[in-house]
Amino acid sequence: MIKAENLSFSYEADGAEVKVFENLNIEIEDGEFVAVLGHNGSGKSTFAKHLNAILLPKSGRVTVCGIDTADESRLLELRKNVGMVFQNPDNQIVATVVEEDVAFGLENLGVPRDEMRRRVDEALKTVRMYDYRKHAPHLLSGGQKQRVAIAGILAMEPRCIVLDEPTAMLDPIGRDEVMETIRRLNREKGITIVLITHYMDEAVKAGRCVVMDKGRIVMDDSPANIFPKVEEMRALGLDVxxxxxxxxxxxxxxxxxxxxxxxxxxxxxxxxxxxxxxx
Amino acid sequence: MIELKNVTYTYNKNEPSARVALNGVSLTLDDGDFLGLIGHTGSGKSTLTQIVAGLLPPPEGSVSVDGRDYADYKTAARELRKKVGLVFQYPEHQLFEETVYRDIAFGPKNQKLTEDEIDGRVREAARRVNIGGDLLDKSPFDLSGGQKRRVAIAGVVAMKPEVLILDEPTAGLDPEGRDELLSMLEELHGDWCKTVILVSHSMEDIARTVKTAAVMNNGRLVMNGPVEDIFSRGDELRSMGLNTPQISRIVDGLIAAGLPLSRRIFTVGAAADEIEKIVRGGR
Amino acid sequence: MLRDITLGQYYNTSSPLHEMDPRTKIIGVIVYMAVLFMASSLWEYMLAALFTALVIKISNVPMSFITRGLKPLVIIMCFTLALNLFMTGTGNELFRWWIFRITDDGVVLAVKMAVRLVFLVMGTSLLTLTTSPIALTGGIERLLSPLRRFGVPSHEIAMMMSIALRFIPTLMEETDKIIKAQTSRGADFESGNLIQRVKSMTPILVPLFVGAFRRAEELAMAMECRCYNGGDGRTSLRELKFRRVDAMALAAGILLVSAMIALKVLRNGGVI
Known part of the structure; x- marks a missing residue:
């Protein structure tokens, strides 16, 4: 499903090269629910942006669903298959009506209207926001907005959804709503989930945890094998x-x-x- | 000391979209308090903090400051603005100056302090939020997320407010950043600011930082007292869409299983102490 | 004050006006404006008033909502009123003081202009009140699309408008928060002379712009992630189709224009 081989990335700041990561290797199977943990600046967010070609590797290769992310001719196909949900729900909603926003991706892909209607309604029902389809997004709660954003991705029928700290700006109710939705998508629809987070209670719900530190993968195992290493986790600036x-x-x-x-x-x-x- | 009596606040008053955000809230803030304010989004906690900080149009009800009753809120608000510093959620979004130094100096300058006093305040505030002297001449926009947050907090701290209110100061920080910030608040309290109010929906943060807390729900103040009393009412909190720290749920479960534990435990350390005592006591 | 601007806001309810094709409504507003500027006699104004009242009634938008939109216009209205009142030289003199002279012609003209302005704002706010921004921009895009051939970027214009409308409430909230935060830091936006006041806006404007750019950047990234690729090959969820209400609106429009012309002919013929 997702395969990163010898992935390296760096950027320039004040004329100096800042390495974010070097020779990163990871493989994620179809249908997995993977949590990526790490303190701020550990490179986890940059890694997420490589999965749908927002960023391209400086060297090495990322393939998702058999598509090389550097292959520009298949960019739309890649992005249709790998949906991305960001931290700030306000800054990813394009339209002024919920259902119009969910349709945005489908409109871009040129999906015919009848098909679009069906997929929009289904996506809204899946995230349990169908009753709000005519509402203005700015009047919804944070958790509801985030679920609308997920529906917008879902309507494109992706095989994988990458979520970059989707609950960081939400209150406990909103966090529960979003987490419940993510787990359901993984369980019932078999969608591969990559969840970037620093909430440990969320990571516990994943099938596999990848811990990043200074651009390297330092742990990669089931939550049951990772969290009992309390001292190691603390040394990495993480909670248990x-x-x-x-x-x-x-x-x-x-x-x-x-x-x-x-x-x-x-x-x-x-x-x-x-x-x-x-x- | 700030005292609110029966305060009610309505947004868009006299309009179809009118919404009561606070409903008959009475609250006394004594000097030296370190209060946690809990409530889910829309419970009225932001409105309450803004009234305490003197930032909203007059509410209904009465407000007294240091034992003085004010006939109208507008005069009280002037007093409140002098006394209370409010750090909004994501305060780094309000940075505007060319250098960190000048941004922190904005508040003290508005207080019309002398140059020397301002300089002292800026350096002291930066030190207290753990911003090194080498960063003072940098642009605040070049800093990391955590540093920006601390500079923004320093901007309020430098005014040396008697009452410091922080709205979700740990939102979006990683565990390390959060721990650093919370211990920073503990050091500020009492020593630099008499009274500190921590607004949060993280029960773990509240449990380890403050001694007393107030809980808001639907515009009303529904609980107010020692933290252990509040967390022992887990079912009520959950019905309000709030949580209790995981540890107090574990303690509840152990009590149900027959262990003679106190319900007033809400930190891991305290729970471990009690359990160890029971086990070693051979009961 | 900012909340009072109903222009550009959408009032969510159902009515024949809400159902109408946005293109019909845009053209309708243009026709309505033309009719307003044609009106000159009392009868013609009565006709315009009757039509405006009828449309408001059909729209299901509460009157209070529409009148609130007029509040911010009071200053402009006073200005036009004064301008017409004092600048009209013709007619019988009613009142004179120093260089000011008010004539009966002036009074009539001032009242007419004010009434016209009120109707104009009411009518155009009805367009945005009954048309969701996305439908409105969709309508504009379609109306402009024949001009694409001449290099008019109709899709881009519509997209920009739609995003601007989407972010107005968000940015207003943000402005409110920044003002409060800086007030809490002792900022004073009310005293001092003009230059000092403009200067005192920096702590509001800088964060507002920085924030807007940050949002724009994030939004652009989110749009790209959702396969946004410009206007080519796009389809639309919202169907634009002329329905019966549109035909009826068209008929009403023709009726209004004809009635207006008839009134003018009758007046010129000396019948009324």
Whole structure:
């Protein structure tokens, strides 16, 4: 699905070359849900922009859905297949009516009107914004706007959606709405998801976590194998879920508790089990 | 001390689009408070902070400042603007000067301080938000996102307001940036600004930073008190679209499973202490 | 004050006017303007008033919403009123003071101009109130498309208008926030002479422009990601089709123009 080989990227600032990453290699399979973690400046956002040719590699190669991102003749085909959702919901909505905005990509692709109508309605229903189809976007909440943006991508029937910190500007309700939508798209429609985030509770929901630091991939594994490495994560400037931190802390204090819990239920179970053993 | 009594505020009053943003809110801010203000978007918390900062047209109800009642809000607002510094959400979007130094100096200059005083304030504020002296002559637009945020906060801090209000100061920051900012606030409180209000919807941030909190819902102040009291009312918070820190949900689960824990635990450290005590006590 | 500008705002409801093809409405407004400038006698003004009232009634837009749009125009109206009142030399003198002289002709002309301006604003705001910006720009694009052959970038013009309309509310909110933030830093926008006041706008204008550029950049990137490639080969969700309401509107327009001409003929013939 997505394959980056020896990917390098740098930009110039004040006459000096700033390397963002060098010889990055990663492969993502069809239907995966991958979270990319890393502190600000770790290169994760720049990596995301390589997936649909907003940025082109300085050297190396990125292929998505079998299309080389540097192949200009297939640019539209690439972008149709790899949708992108950005952080600020206000700055990616083009139209003044929700359904018109969802149709924007299809209009660009020259999709016939009947087909367009059907796909717009379906996309709006999938993100549960169909009732708002005639509304003005600027009056919606952040979570609703972000779901409209996702619908606009969805209508193009992409095989992969890349989301660059889509919840960073949202409140807890909005974050839940967006995360629930993303997970559903992955589960029910089999769409490959690449989620750039620094919220650990979101990363826990992914099938695979890729941790970036200084332009390198330093960890690449399931959340269950990554988060229990509390000290390593902290050294990278990242959090772990409180559930993971609690059992890790108890273990560190010499208690005989099973570590590795990611969610509340797991931590409760591990602690109850430990107490049971003592009795 | 700032006291709001029965304050109601309506946007677009006398129009079909009228919307009540605050509904009979009474709140006392004592000197030395470090208050968390919680509520989801549209709960009225931004309106409340703007009234406290003296930035809105007169609301209904009464406002008193340092024990003095003001007949009209307009006079009170002048007092409030002198006393209260409000850092808006994404404050880096309000930077405008050619250098970091001049941007931070904007507030103190408006306060008509002397050149020496202004210089002292700018350097002190920059130091407190962890902006090195080498950055002062740079353009604020050349800085990184986290640095811009801190320069913008310094712009308000340099005015040495008695009350400092920050609206979602950690939004969009990574965990490291967030930790740095929160400990910066702890150092400012009491020492530089008497009173600090942290507006946030991150319960984890509230839990580790402040001692008392107020919760807003639908324009009303629905809870106000020690943080542990508020987080022990998890179900109510969730019904308002708010969360509790994950740790307090774990504690709730452990209590349900029969562990003799206190419900007033909301940090990982405290939870680990209590559990360790139980286990080592051999109960 | 900024919120009072109804020109360019869309009022979401359903009415025959909302259903109409935007092209019909744009042409309709042009015809309406022509008719307003044709009107001169009381009867002709009554006809225009009747027509305006009828259209407002059909539009389902509350009257209060339309009159609010007139508020910002009070200054311009006072100015035209004064200009016509004092500058008209002909007619019988009613009042004289120093160099000012008011004549009955002047009064009639001033009132006429003011009424005309009110109708003009009402009519044109109705166009934007009943037509979503996207439909409006779509209509303009189609009306201009024959000019594409002569190098008129009709699609680009329409796209620019549509994006501008989309971002007006966002930028107004932003302006409000910046003003408040700088006020909280002790900025004073109200005192001082003109130069000082203009200078005091810098803390508002710089962030506003920086922000607008940032938004433009992000929007351009988002549009590119959604396969935007200029106007060629685009289709449109909104169907532009002449329907029965359009035919009826056309009939109403012809009727209005004919009635206006008839009134003029009758007046010139001395019947009224």
């Amino acid at each position: 879920p409180q559930a993971t931190e609690l059992v890790w802390e108890l273990k560190r204090r010499g208690l005989d508790v099973e570590t590795g819990a990611l969610r509340s239920a797991g931590a409760i179970e591990a602690i109850v089990k430990m107490c049971g053993k003592i009795k």
